[in-house]
Amino acid sequence: MPRPIYLDYNGTTPHDPEVIEAMRPFLETEFGNPSSSHWYGIAPKRAVEKARSQVAGFLNCSPGEIVFTSGGTESNNYAIKGIARSIAAKGEDKGNHIITSVIEHPAVLEVCHYLEKYGFKTTYLPVDSEGVINISDLKNALSPETILISIMHANNETGAIQPISEIAEIAKKHNIITHTDAAQSLGKIPADVKELGVDLLSVAGHKIYAPKGIGALYIRDSIIPEKFCQGAGQEMGKRAGTENVLEIVGLGKACEIASRDLEEKMNVMKSLRDRLHDGLIRKDCKIRLNGHPVKRLPNTLSLSFKGLEANRILEEMGLEVAASAGAACHADTVEISHVLEAMEVPVEWAKGTIRFSVGRMTTVDEIDKAIEVVAGAVKRL
Numbered sequence: 132m133p134r135p136i137y138l139d140y141n142g143t144t145p146h147d148p149e150v151i152e153a154m155r156p157f158l159e160t161e162f163g164n165p166s167s168s169h170w171y172g173i174a175p176k177r178a179v180e181k182a183r184s185q186v187a188g189f190l191n192c193s194p195g196e197i198v199f200t201s202g203g204t205e206s207n208n209y210a211i212k213g214i215a216r217s218i219a220a221k222g223e224d225k226g227n228h229i230i231t232s233v234i235e236h237p238a239v240l241e242v243c244h245y246l247e248k249y250g251f252k253t254t255y256l257p258v259d260s261e262g263v264i265n266i267s268d269l270k271n272a273l274s275p276e277t278i279l280i281s282i283m284h285a286n287n288e289t290g291a292i293q294p295i296s297e298i299a300e301i302a303k304k305h306n307i308i309t310h311t312d313a314a315q316s317l318g319k320i321p322a323d324v325k326e327l328g329v330d331l332l333s334v335a336g337h338k339i340y341a342p343k344g345i346g347a348l349y350i351r352d353s354i355i356p357e358k359f360c361q362g363a364g365q366e367m368g369k370r371a372g373t374e375n376v377l378e379i380v381g382l383g384k385a386c387e388i389a390s391r392d393l394e395e396k397m398n399v400m401k402s403l404r405d406r407l408h409d410g411l412i413r414k415d416c417k418i419r420l421n422g423h424p425v426k427r428l429p430n431t432l433s434l435s436f437k438g439l440e441a442n443r444i445l446e447e448m449g450l451e452v453a454a455s456a457g458a459a460c461h462a463d464t465v466e467i468s469h470v471l472e473a474m475e476v477p478v479e480w481a482k483g484t485i486r487f488s489v490g491r492m493t494t495v496d497e498i499d500k501a502i503e504v505v506a507g508a509v510k511r512l
Contacts, residue, residue: 139486145261150428151468178379179379183379192351218279229254296327299329314333330351332349333346342377404430451501
Protein backbone atom coordinates (compact mmCIF):
# COMPACT_ATOMS: atom_id res chain seq x y z
CA MET A 132 0.00 0.00 0.00
CA PRO A 133 1.21 3.56 -0.67
CA ARG A 134 2.07 5.55 2.43
CA PRO A 135 -0.37 8.30 3.48
CA ILE A 136 0.27 11.88 2.42
CA TYR A 137 2.12 13.40 5.36
CA LEU A 138 0.63 16.72 6.50
CA ASP A 139 1.80 16.71 10.11
CA TYR A 140 5.18 18.45 9.91
CA ASN A 141 4.40 20.38 13.10
CA GLY A 142 4.22 17.03 14.87
CA THR A 143 7.64 15.92 13.66
CA THR A 144 9.71 15.96 10.49
CA PRO A 145 11.52 13.27 8.50
CA HIS A 146 15.31 13.26 8.55
CA ASP A 147 16.84 15.38 5.83
CA PRO A 148 19.09 13.18 3.63
CA GLU A 149 22.01 15.58 4.23
CA VAL A 150 21.50 15.22 7.97
CA ILE A 151 21.68 11.43 7.67
CA GLU A 152 24.92 11.63 5.68
CA ALA A 153 26.48 14.03 8.17
CA MET A 154 25.63 11.64 11.01
CA ARG A 155 26.81 8.48 9.26
CA PRO A 156 30.50 8.56 10.34
CA PHE A 157 29.39 8.82 13.97
CA LEU A 158 27.33 5.68 13.56
CA GLU A 159 30.03 3.72 11.78
CA THR A 160 33.56 4.75 12.77
CA GLU A 161 33.80 7.88 14.94
CA PHE A 162 32.62 6.42 18.23
CA GLY A 163 35.02 8.26 20.55
CA ASN A 164 34.10 10.30 23.60
CA PRO A 165 34.59 14.02 22.84
CA SER A 166 35.93 14.47 26.37
CA SER A 167 38.73 11.96 25.77
CA SER A 168 42.21 13.41 25.45
CA HIS A 169 43.44 10.71 23.06
CA TRP A 170 43.14 10.34 19.30
CA TYR A 171 39.62 8.85 19.29
CA GLY A 172 38.19 11.92 20.96
CA ILE A 173 39.51 14.42 18.43
CA ALA A 174 36.97 13.98 15.61
CA PRO A 175 33.92 13.84 17.93
CA LYS A 176 35.10 16.93 19.80
CA ARG A 177 35.58 18.87 16.56
CA ALA A 178 32.19 17.66 15.31
CA VAL A 179 30.42 18.90 18.44
CA GLU A 180 32.06 22.31 18.19
CA LYS A 181 31.28 22.55 14.47
CA ALA A 182 27.63 21.79 15.23
CA ARG A 183 27.63 24.42 17.97
CA SER A 184 28.85 26.97 15.41
CA GLN A 185 26.19 25.86 12.92
CA VAL A 186 23.39 26.32 15.47
CA ALA A 187 24.88 29.66 16.56
CA GLY A 188 25.08 30.83 12.95
CA PHE A 189 21.44 29.89 12.45
CA LEU A 190 20.35 31.93 15.48
CA ASN A 191 22.92 34.74 15.02
CA CYS A 192 24.71 34.36 18.34
CA SER A 193 28.13 33.21 19.51
CA PRO A 194 28.88 29.46 19.80
CA GLY A 195 29.51 29.87 23.51
CA GLU A 196 25.86 30.84 23.95
CA ILE A 197 24.59 27.45 22.72
CA VAL A 198 24.05 24.52 25.10
CA PHE A 199 22.97 21.17 23.67
CA THR A 200 20.03 19.43 25.36
CA SER A 201 17.83 16.37 24.78
CA GLY A 202 15.15 18.44 23.03
CA GLY A 203 12.67 21.28 23.32
CA THR A 204 11.14 20.04 26.57
CA GLU A 205 14.47 19.94 28.36
CA SER A 206 15.42 23.33 26.93
CA ASN A 207 12.20 24.86 28.28
CA ASN A 208 12.71 23.21 31.66
CA TYR A 209 16.32 24.38 31.82
CA ALA A 210 15.41 27.95 30.87
CA ILE A 211 12.46 28.46 33.21
CA LYS A 212 13.58 26.42 36.23
CA GLY A 213 17.16 27.59 35.81
CA ILE A 214 16.25 31.28 35.92
CA ALA A 215 13.73 30.83 38.73
CA ARG A 216 16.14 28.90 40.91
CA SER A 217 19.12 31.13 40.24
CA ILE A 218 17.14 34.23 41.20
CA ALA A 219 15.62 32.53 44.24
CA ALA A 220 19.12 31.63 45.39
CA LYS A 221 20.05 35.32 45.42
CA GLY A 222 17.36 36.18 47.98
CA GLU A 223 13.60 36.69 48.24
CA ASP A 224 13.84 40.40 47.41
CA LYS A 225 14.61 39.52 43.81
CA GLY A 226 11.01 38.46 43.08
CA ASN A 227 9.14 35.24 42.28
CA HIS A 228 6.69 36.19 39.52
CA ILE A 229 6.63 34.59 36.05
CA ILE A 230 4.51 35.67 33.08
CA THR A 231 3.54 33.22 30.33
CA SER A 232 0.47 32.62 28.15
CA VAL A 233 -2.47 30.22 28.25
CA ILE A 234 -1.54 28.74 24.85
CA GLU A 235 1.97 27.56 25.67
CA HIS A 236 3.13 24.00 25.09
CA PRO A 237 2.83 21.73 28.16
CA ALA A 238 6.63 21.85 28.37
CA VAL A 239 6.19 25.45 29.57
CA LEU A 240 2.82 25.29 31.33
CA GLU A 241 3.73 22.24 33.41
CA VAL A 242 7.04 23.78 34.45
CA CYS A 243 5.20 26.86 35.72
CA HIS A 244 2.71 24.68 37.60
CA TYR A 245 5.63 22.82 39.16
CA LEU A 246 7.31 26.04 40.31
CA GLU A 247 4.06 27.24 41.87
CA LYS A 248 4.41 24.40 44.39
CA TYR A 249 7.59 26.08 45.60
CA GLY A 250 6.21 29.57 46.07
CA PHE A 251 6.49 31.04 42.57
CA LYS A 252 3.55 32.94 41.13
CA THR A 253 2.48 32.75 37.50
CA THR A 254 0.32 35.02 35.36
CA TYR A 255 -1.16 33.27 32.33
CA LEU A 256 -1.92 35.88 29.67
CA PRO A 257 -5.08 35.38 27.57
CA VAL A 258 -5.12 35.53 23.78
CA ASP A 259 -7.57 37.10 21.36
CA SER A 260 -9.82 35.21 18.93
CA GLU A 261 -6.86 34.91 16.53
CA GLY A 262 -4.62 33.32 19.14
CA VAL A 263 -2.32 36.30 19.77
CA ILE A 264 -1.53 37.87 23.13
CA ASN A 265 -2.29 41.55 23.73
CA ILE A 266 0.66 43.72 24.70
CA SER A 267 -1.55 45.77 27.01
CA ASP A 268 -2.34 42.58 28.97
CA LEU A 269 1.39 41.96 29.33
CA LYS A 270 2.02 45.49 30.59
CA ASN A 271 -0.81 45.18 33.10
CA ALA A 272 0.63 41.90 34.39
CA LEU A 273 4.06 43.37 35.14
CA SER A 274 5.00 43.88 38.77
CA PRO A 275 8.17 44.64 40.74
CA GLU A 276 8.26 40.90 41.50
CA THR A 277 8.37 39.80 37.83
CA ILE A 278 11.58 37.92 37.04
CA LEU A 279 10.81 36.09 33.80
CA ILE A 280 8.53 36.31 30.76
CA SER A 281 8.22 33.11 28.71
CA ILE A 282 6.10 33.37 25.55
CA MET A 283 6.30 30.99 22.57
CA HIS A 284 7.51 32.39 19.25
CA ALA A 285 4.71 30.71 17.30
CA ASN A 286 1.89 28.43 18.37
CA ASN A 287 2.15 24.77 17.42
CA GLU A 288 -1.59 24.37 16.72
CA THR A 289 -2.60 27.55 14.89
CA GLY A 290 0.79 28.88 13.82
CA ALA A 291 -0.06 32.30 15.31
CA ILE A 292 3.14 34.34 15.68
CA GLN A 293 3.56 36.25 18.94
CA PRO A 294 5.10 39.77 19.20
CA ILE A 295 8.32 38.53 20.79
CA SER A 296 10.58 41.48 19.93
CA GLU A 297 8.05 43.91 21.42
CA ILE A 298 7.76 41.74 24.54
CA ALA A 299 11.54 41.59 24.91
CA GLU A 300 11.85 45.35 24.54
CA ILE A 301 9.33 45.92 27.33
CA ALA A 302 11.04 43.32 29.52
CA LYS A 303 14.42 44.92 29.04
CA LYS A 304 13.10 48.27 30.29
CA HIS A 305 12.03 46.56 33.51
CA ASN A 306 15.16 44.40 33.88
CA ILE A 307 13.15 41.21 33.30
CA ILE A 308 14.56 38.13 31.57
CA THR A 309 12.77 36.83 28.45
CA HIS A 310 12.55 33.29 27.11
CA THR A 311 10.84 32.03 23.98
CA ASP A 312 10.01 28.49 22.94
CA ALA A 313 10.92 28.56 19.25
CA ALA A 314 10.44 24.85 18.57
CA GLN A 315 7.75 25.44 15.95
CA SER A 316 9.08 28.59 14.33
CA LEU A 317 12.64 27.57 13.49
CA GLY A 318 13.15 26.88 9.80
CA LYS A 319 9.76 28.40 8.97
CA ILE A 320 10.32 32.07 9.82
CA PRO A 321 13.44 34.03 10.83
CA ALA A 322 14.55 33.52 14.44
CA ASP A 323 17.48 35.88 14.91
CA VAL A 324 18.03 36.20 18.67
CA LYS A 325 19.47 39.69 18.26
CA GLU A 326 16.42 40.90 16.36
CA LEU A 327 14.04 39.12 18.73
CA GLY A 328 15.94 40.52 21.71
CA VAL A 329 15.36 37.46 23.90
CA ASP A 330 17.71 36.17 26.60
CA LEU A 331 16.90 32.47 26.14
CA LEU A 332 15.51 30.52 23.18
CA SER A 333 14.58 26.83 22.95
CA VAL A 334 15.35 24.61 19.94
CA ALA A 335 13.87 21.16 19.16
CA GLY A 336 15.79 19.15 16.59
CA HIS A 337 13.00 16.90 15.34
CA LYS A 338 10.99 19.92 14.17
CA ILE A 339 13.72 20.94 11.71
CA TYR A 340 14.53 17.59 10.03
CA ALA A 341 17.07 16.48 12.65
CA PRO A 342 16.66 13.42 14.91
CA LYS A 343 14.39 13.18 17.92
CA GLY A 344 16.07 13.45 21.30
CA ILE A 345 18.29 16.42 20.53
CA GLY A 346 17.79 20.14 21.07
CA ALA A 347 19.57 23.27 22.20
CA LEU A 348 19.11 26.27 24.43
CA TYR A 349 20.43 29.70 23.53
CA ILE A 350 21.56 31.46 26.71
CA ARG A 351 22.67 35.07 26.35
CA ASP A 352 26.20 35.28 27.72
CA SER A 353 25.15 37.71 30.46
CA ILE A 354 22.51 35.25 31.80
CA ILE A 355 23.43 32.50 34.24
CA PRO A 356 20.60 30.04 34.97
CA GLU A 357 21.14 27.35 37.57
CA LYS A 358 22.60 24.14 36.12
CA PHE A 359 20.04 21.74 34.73
CA CYS A 360 21.76 18.73 36.28
CA GLN A 361 24.94 18.09 38.25
CA GLY A 362 27.81 15.95 37.05
CA ALA A 363 30.99 16.40 35.05
CA GLY A 364 31.90 19.58 33.19
CA GLN A 365 30.44 18.99 29.73
CA GLU A 366 28.81 21.81 27.77
CA MET A 367 31.00 24.47 29.36
CA GLY A 368 29.89 23.24 32.77
CA LYS A 369 26.25 24.05 32.04
CA ARG A 370 24.81 20.62 31.22
CA ALA A 371 26.47 17.49 32.58
CA GLY A 372 26.53 14.18 30.72
CA THR A 373 28.49 12.68 27.83
CA GLU A 374 27.52 14.52 24.66
CA ASN A 375 25.13 12.87 22.20
CA VAL A 376 27.61 13.37 19.37
CA LEU A 377 25.61 11.58 16.68
CA GLU A 378 22.52 13.71 17.12
CA ILE A 379 24.38 16.93 17.89
CA VAL A 380 25.98 16.56 14.46
CA GLY A 381 22.52 16.02 12.97
CA LEU A 382 21.13 19.13 14.63
CA GLY A 383 24.06 21.23 13.47
CA LYS A 384 23.61 20.11 9.86
CA ALA A 385 19.85 20.66 10.06
CA CYS A 386 20.41 24.24 11.22
CA GLU A 387 22.88 24.85 8.40
CA ILE A 388 20.32 23.56 5.88
CA ALA A 389 17.51 25.61 7.43
CA SER A 390 19.62 28.75 7.02
CA ARG A 391 19.76 28.32 3.25
CA ASP A 392 17.20 30.26 1.20
CA LEU A 393 14.80 30.59 4.14
CA GLU A 394 12.64 33.18 2.38
CA GLU A 395 12.24 30.95 -0.67
CA LYS A 396 11.26 28.00 1.55
CA MET A 397 8.77 30.19 3.38
CA ASN A 398 7.14 31.19 0.10
CA VAL A 399 6.90 27.59 -1.11
CA MET A 400 5.33 26.39 2.16
CA LYS A 401 2.87 29.28 2.17
CA SER A 402 1.88 28.50 -1.42
CA LEU A 403 1.21 24.86 -0.54
CA ARG A 404 -0.68 25.78 2.63
CA ASP A 405 -2.89 28.27 0.79
CA ARG A 406 -3.46 25.84 -2.08
CA LEU A 407 -4.88 23.35 0.41
CA HIS A 408 -7.04 25.98 2.09
CA ASP A 409 -8.37 27.43 -1.17
CA GLY A 410 -9.00 23.97 -2.57
CA LEU A 411 -11.18 22.98 0.39
CA ILE A 412 -13.11 26.26 0.10
CA ARG A 413 -13.76 25.53 -3.59
CA LYS A 414 -15.03 22.08 -2.60
CA ASP A 415 -17.71 23.89 -0.59
CA CYS A 416 -16.50 22.53 2.75
CA LYS A 417 -17.89 24.55 5.66
CA ILE A 418 -14.64 25.54 7.33
CA ARG A 419 -13.34 28.05 9.83
CA LEU A 420 -9.70 29.18 9.93
CA ASN A 421 -8.14 29.20 13.40
CA GLY A 422 -5.28 31.62 14.05
CA HIS A 423 -4.21 34.93 12.62
CA PRO A 424 -4.94 35.16 8.88
CA VAL A 425 -1.54 36.76 8.17
CA LYS A 426 0.70 36.59 11.24
CA ARG A 427 1.09 32.82 11.33
CA LEU A 428 3.60 30.21 10.25
CA PRO A 429 3.69 29.77 6.47
CA ASN A 430 3.22 26.00 6.75
CA THR A 431 0.38 25.77 9.28
CA LEU A 432 -3.35 25.47 8.60
CA SER A 433 -5.77 24.87 11.48
CA LEU A 434 -9.27 24.31 10.13
CA SER A 435 -12.53 23.57 11.92
CA PHE A 436 -15.34 21.67 10.22
CA LYS A 437 -18.68 22.68 11.74
CA GLY A 438 -20.71 19.97 13.42
CA LEU A 439 -18.17 17.19 12.81
CA GLU A 440 -15.74 15.40 15.11
CA ALA A 441 -12.01 15.51 14.43
CA ASN A 442 -11.40 11.84 15.18
CA ARG A 443 -14.14 10.80 12.78
CA ILE A 444 -12.69 12.98 10.02
CA LEU A 445 -9.26 11.40 10.50
CA GLU A 446 -10.80 7.92 10.48
CA GLU A 447 -12.73 8.70 7.32
CA MET A 448 -9.53 9.86 5.61
CA GLY A 449 -8.19 6.41 6.45
CA LEU A 450 -4.67 5.69 5.29
CA GLU A 451 -4.63 8.43 2.66
CA VAL A 452 -3.79 11.60 4.64
CA ALA A 453 -1.95 11.97 7.97
CA ALA A 454 -2.84 15.08 9.99
CA SER A 455 -3.54 15.98 13.65
CA ALA A 456 -6.78 16.47 15.57
CA GLY A 457 -7.42 19.62 17.59
CA ALA A 458 -10.03 17.85 19.69
CA ALA A 459 -10.36 14.33 21.06
CA CYS A 460 -13.95 13.11 20.83
CA HIS A 461 -15.03 10.27 23.11
CA ALA A 462 -18.36 8.51 23.61
CA ASP A 463 -19.88 11.20 25.81
CA THR A 464 -17.29 13.96 26.00
CA VAL A 465 -15.24 16.20 23.72
CA GLU A 466 -11.76 17.23 24.86
CA ILE A 467 -10.96 20.45 23.03
CA SER A 468 -7.37 21.65 23.03
CA HIS A 469 -6.45 24.34 25.53
CA VAL A 470 -5.45 26.58 22.60
CA LEU A 471 -8.89 26.46 20.96
CA GLU A 472 -10.53 26.99 24.36
CA ALA A 473 -8.36 30.04 24.99
CA MET A 474 -9.40 31.45 21.61
CA GLU A 475 -13.05 30.80 22.54
CA VAL A 476 -13.73 28.83 19.39
CA PRO A 477 -17.40 27.71 19.58
CA VAL A 478 -17.64 24.03 20.51
CA GLU A 479 -19.63 23.13 17.38
CA TRP A 480 -16.57 24.25 15.39
CA ALA A 481 -13.78 23.35 17.83
CA LYS A 482 -14.65 19.67 18.10
CA GLY A 483 -14.09 19.29 14.35
CA THR A 484 -10.63 20.88 14.22
CA ILE A 485 -7.82 19.41 12.13
CA ARG A 486 -4.29 20.81 11.92
CA PHE A 487 -2.61 20.40 8.56
CA SER A 488 1.08 21.32 8.36
CA VAL A 489 3.21 21.11 5.23
CA GLY A 490 6.97 20.79 5.00
CA ARG A 491 9.97 20.81 2.71
CA MET A 492 9.09 17.39 1.24
CA THR A 493 5.44 18.25 0.47
CA THR A 494 4.52 18.40 -3.22
CA VAL A 495 1.78 20.10 -5.22
CA ASP A 496 0.45 16.71 -6.32
CA GLU A 497 0.14 15.64 -2.69
CA ILE A 498 -1.79 18.79 -1.83
CA ASP A 499 -4.17 18.29 -4.75
CA LYS A 500 -4.82 14.69 -3.75
CA ALA A 501 -5.26 15.71 -0.11
CA ILE A 502 -7.95 18.22 -1.13
CA GLU A 503 -9.94 15.41 -2.76
CA VAL A 504 -9.47 13.05 0.20
CA VAL A 505 -10.36 15.61 2.91
CA ALA A 506 -13.33 17.04 1.02
CA GLY A 507 -14.62 13.55 0.29
CA ALA A 508 -14.35 12.52 3.95
CA VAL A 509 -16.11 15.66 5.15
CA LYS A 510 -18.98 15.31 2.66
CA ARG A 511 -19.50 11.62 3.55
CA LEU A 512 -19.78 12.57 7.21
